[in-house]
Amino acid sequence: MGEKQILIKEGIKAHFIETDLFKTNLICVILTTKLERDNVTKNALIPFLLRRGTNNLKTQTEINKKLEEMYGATYDCGIDKIGDNQALKFFVETINDKYTLSKENLLEESLDVLFDIIFNPLMKDGKFNEEYLKIEKENLKKVIESKIDNKAVYALNRCIENMYDNKGFGIYKYGYLEDVDNIDNSSISDSYKNLINNSKIDIYISGNFDENKIKSFIENKLSNINPRKEDIITNNFSTESKQKVENIKEIQEEMNITQGKLVMGLDVLNPGKDIQDAVNVYNAILGGSANSFLFQNVREKAGLAYTARSTYNKMKSNIFINCGIEIPNYEKAVNIIKEQLNNMKDGKFSDDDLENAKRFIIAGIKTIEAEQDTEIVFYIGQEIAKQKIEIKDYISNIEKITREDVIEAAQNIQINTIFFLRG
Amino acid sequence: MQIIENDKIKEIMYKEKLDNGMDIIIIPKKGEQKKYIIWGVNFGSVDNKFILGDSNEVTKIPDGIAHYLEHKMFEQRSGINSLDALCALGVDANAFTTNNFTAYLYECTDNFYEALDEFMDYVQNPYYTTENVEKERGIIEQEIAMYDDEPEWQLYMNTMKLLYNKHPMRIDIAGTKESIAEINENTLYTIYNNFYTPENMAIVIVGDFKPDEILQEIKKRIIKKASNVKITRVTEDEPEEICGKKMEVKMDISRPIFMVAYKVKMKKENMVKKDLALEILGNIILGKSSNLYQKLYNEGLISSEFGFDFEYARDYSHFVIEGSSEEPEKVIEEIKNEIDFYLNQGINEENFERIKKKVYGDMVKDYNDVRTIGNQTMSYYFKGINLFDFFEEFDSISKEYTEQILKEVFDENKKVISIVKNKE
Numbered sequence: 001m002g003e004k005q006i007l008i009k010e011g012i013k014a015h016f017i018e019t020d021l022f023k024t025n026l027i028c029v030i031l032t033t034k035l036e037r038d039n040v041t042k043n044a045l046i047p048f049l050l051r052r053g054t055n056n057l058k059t060q061t062e063i064n065k066k067l068e069e070m071y072g073a074t075y076d077c078g079i080d081k082i083g084d085n086q087a088l089k090f091f092v093e094t095i096n097d098k099y100t101l102s103k104e105n106l107l108e109e110s111l112d113v114l115f116d117i118i119f120n121p122l123m124k125d126g127k128f129n130e131e132y133l134k135i136e137k138e139n140l141k142k143v144i145e146s147k148i149d150n151k152a153v154y155a156l157n158r159c160i161e162n163m164y165d166n167k168g169f170g171i172y173k174y175g176y177l178e179d180v181d182n183i184d185n186s187s188i189s190d191s192y193k194n195l196i197n198n199s200k201i202d203i204y205i206s207g208n209f210d211e212n213k214i215k216s217f218i219e220n221k222l223s224n225i226n227p228r229k230e231d232i233i234t235n236n237f238s239t240e241s242k243q244k245v246e247n248i249k250e251i252q253e254e255m256n257i258t259q260g261k262l263v264m265g266l267d268v269l270n271p272g273k274d275i276q277d278a279v280n281v282y283n284a285i286l287g288g289s290a291n292s293f294l295f296q297n298v299r300e301k302a303g304l305a306y307t308a309r310s311t312y313n314k315m316k317s318n319i320f321i322n323c324g325i326e327i328p329n330y331e332k333a334v335n336i337i338k339e340q341l342n343n344m345k346d347g348k349f350s351d352d353d354l355e356n357a358k359r360f361i362i363a364g365i366k367t368i369e370a371e372q373d374t375e376i377v378f379y380i381g382q383e384i385a386k387q388k389i390e391i392k393d394y395i396s397n398i399e400k401i402t403r404e405d406v407i408e409a410a411q412n413i414q415i416n417t418i419f420f421l422r423g
Numbered sequence: 424m425q426i427i428e429n430d431k432i433k434e435i436m437y438k439e440k441l442d443n444g445m446d447i448i449i450i451p452k453k454g455e456q457k458k459y460i461i462w463g464v465n466f467g468s469v470d471n472k473f474i475l476g477d478s479n480e481v482t483k484i485p486d487g488i489a490h491y492l493e494h495k496m497f498e499q500r501s502g503i504n505s506l507d508a509l510c511a512l513g514v515d516a517n518a519f520t521t522n523n524f525t526a527y528l529y530e531c532t533d534n535f536y537e538a539l540d541e542f543m544d545y546v547q548n549p550y551y552t553t554e555n556v557e558k559e560r561g562i563i564e565q566e567i568a569m570y571d572d573e574p575e576w577q578l579y580m581n582t583m584k585l586l587y588n589k590h591p592m593r594i595d596i597a598g599t600k601e602s603i604a605e606i607n608e609n610t611l612y613t614i615y616n617n618f619y620t621p622e623n624m625a626i627v628i629v630g631d632f633k634p635d636e637i638l639q640e641i642k643k644r645i646i647k648k649a650s651n652v653k654i655t656r657v658t659e660d661e662p663e664e665i666c667g668k669k670m671e672v673k674m675d676i677s678r679p680i681f682m683v684a685y686k687v688k689m690k691k692e693n694m695v696k697k698d699l700a701l702e703i704l705g706n707i708i709l710g711k712s713s714n715l716y717q718k719l720y721n722e723g724l725i726s727s728e729f730g731f732d733f734e735y736a737r738d739y740s741h742f743v744i745e746g747s748s749e750e751p752e753k754v755i756e757e758i759k760n761e762i763d764f765y766l767n768q769g770i771n772e773e774n775f776e777r778i779k780k781k782v783y784g785d786m787v788k789d790y791n792d793v794r795t796i797g798n799q800t801m802s803y804y805f806k807g808i809n810l811f812d813f814f815e816e817f818d819s820i821s822k823e824y825t826e827q828i829l830k831e832v833f834d835e836n837k838k839v840i841s842i843v844k845n846k847e
Binding site: 020021022023024059060061064065067068069070071072073074093094095098099101135138139142143145146147148149151255256257258259289290291296299300303304305306307324325326352355356359360362363366367369370371372 | 431432433454455456457504506507510511512513514515516530531532533558559560561562563564565566568569571572574674675676677678706710711712717720721723726777778780781782783784785787788790791792846
């Protein structure tokens with residue numbers, strides 16, 4: 001159990017998570033770069049182009065047929081925002097060789113396909129296929145436009161954009177419509193080369209496999225890839241300095257909807273020491289679970305909402321509160337939420353609240369290793385934040401948090417922005 | 424205990440019928456840290472008419488009552504809310520209502536037995552008052568409002584309204600603001616007392632357990648109740664024909680979404696085989712390696728995969744296809760042409776074998792997580808199916824059988840089209 005790191009070359013790391021709990025092997029290759037307005041859209045387009053073919057598997061259909069033959073190996077690529085960084089996450093999930101019908105070797109085969117897609121795309125004279133570029137630009141536009149489809153996520157994104165003034169963490173991870181049209185073949189080809197040559201590369205493998213064999217397999221496959229200096233932004237408790245907010249930003253936007261979506265963005269002021277675990281407990285008491293103040297007061301007592309919760313973004317030292325409410329109840333909901341924040345400051349929570357919150361967080365930590373994807377995401381976060389912690393230490397740190405720690409953390413938490421999506 | 428083994432995925436299942444008629448299914452997973460329990464009640468949103476005892480009177484209950492009842496199970500006479508109590512133990516507790524059943528559940532790493540006390544206590548002890556039932560109305564109204572703004576849900580509900588003339592699949596699981604206004608503590612008690620009976624319920628447990636031990640622990644916590652209520656579910660005579668051909672609505676959405684569905688005639692047959700054949704057919708006709716997908720993708724008409732599913736229970740079955748496109752009508756026409764092609768030409772042997780392998784892999788992947796295993800086992804249990812049956816029947820699915828299902832299911836006269844368009 002746990003993660004074993006192997007430096008393949010500078011800027012490129014393999015992370016092995018050996019476990020025989022699962023029927024599957026999961027491989028995830030992550031390319032991380034800084035989130036920048038100039039590059040975000042081009043980087044977001046790259047995975048779309050890469051799925052169109054490799055020098056070995058010339059078309060999308062050939063790739064898909066190959067994956068189907070491998071017992072329906074799942075290939076996908078997602079774009080994530082990790083702190084102030086943009087991460088392109090390519091992954092393949094296959095069933096473990098034990099469960100194949102004729103004892104095939106699927107892990108190496110899937111690594112092979114994945115590397116082929118990422119590092120060996122179909123290019124001619126250093127350029128992508130024009131026709132594919134045209135289609136994939138349209139596809140990216142559709143993804144950017146679909147930002148409005150999930151209203152709750154849209155409201156959260158809009159709150160973050162306003163809080164960060166559309167910079168760094170406030171940049172939309174899929175990029176911007178107006179920038180898509182300006183992309184041409186030479187600029188995207190350059191972006192791709194830049195990404196492959198300069199991004200931080202991490203390869204995660206979870207499952208049942210022979211470490212030495214896989215290590216040399218990776219080294220061999222990546223022998224032509226150059227070492228690089230890591231150029232990402234580290235976000236952790238010591239990096240995020242927040243200003244005291246004099247006036248809370250209040251923003252309202254209209255859409256044709258029946259239920260209003262309220263998002264509050266909170267800052268955790270940096271008191272110069274690690275208060276992450278205390279804030280984590282604070283957040284669980286405030287809005288982490290069904291026992292939380294938000295759930296109990298906004299939903300159960302006032303009956304204003306079906307959804308009422310908060311989440312803590314450790315890297316950015318923010319808490320985000322989300323509620324779906326009837327539109328005329330806006331003021332009422334905001335007041336009840338503010339009351340909960342004040343209660344937290346005044347230490348008006350019971351020892352039971354504290355213990356329940358800690359138990360809730362610890363239960364979550366304990367399931368990390370029981371889910372392949374959750375475990376990989378956990379280690380990715382640590383890698384980018386440069387904060388390495390063992391699961392057992394993480395648990396004991398939470399156990400140590402006292403009522404005073406939480407009250408102290410509460411003094412450092414303030415509302416930055418209130419965003420309301422209304423009908 | 425009955426022991427069922429599966430060699431392909433190397434899993435084992437224990438099944439026991441308790442004296443009171445309730446089934447307990449245990450799936451041990453050695454070394455697994457998570458434990459999962461789900462308690463299912465054979466009562467869902469489609470159960471809206473029934474006859475009690477030997478009377479001749481048909482009782483019609485308000486739409487959304489199964490879901491309302493699920494929300495109200497957690498409140499206890501002691502003033503404790505069981506969801507809070509379970510949460511305080513650090514377990515992840517929840518409940519949900521489907522068209523066909525209601526389920527109460529929790530997942531945990533620690534405190535399994537402490538949680539089991541609370542869990543089995545609350546499911547067996549309802550406590551409804553005028554006040555606590557009233558309080559929930561606002562919360563459920565907001566849940567309904569949330570779904571009203573979800574284009575995918577509206578797309579699906581419209582499909583059901585087109586497929587079914589009378590069958591309650593037409594009705595939203597949560598009901599409507601108006602229908603839930605009729606619900607009070609008395610209606611909830613009537614439903615509870617008649618449907619939450621042992622022979623109408625089952626428990627599935629997944630995790631690192633010794634089957635005998637966990638079975639004893641369950642038995643200890645079962646409350647003996649006299650249960651001699653006879654319920655007859657009244658099902659509407661649903662015609663074979665569809666109710667309407669096409670429905671289109673406009674919502675705030677970036678790009679149109681569509682659903683094409685085929686109403687499938689119910690008959691006595693092996694549903695596992697049919698389900699597998701349709702999974703294979705869906706992949707062959709619509710999957711990522713299909714001619715259709717590649718053609719539409721290259722023409723810029725679609726940019727993501729089609730979704731498809733064969734949905735069925737004791738008195739309905741249909742096959743749905745969904746997708747999104749700027750030009751939904753054109754894509755729907757192309758789907759029709761492709762299906763016609765396969766109806767005329769049959770299936771290519773090589774494609775069939777490759778896709779069959781993929782479908783097998785998908786099934787194995789589903790068997791990874793205690794929650795997924797528990798939920799699926801429960802869902803199929805109420806269809807009279809054991810999850811392992813899919814692995815058992817897998818080898819027997821032939822190309823010929825699959826082609827026969829193709830002809831049977833994809834009938835133009837039984838096809839409906841639902842579209843949600845974006846506002847200009």
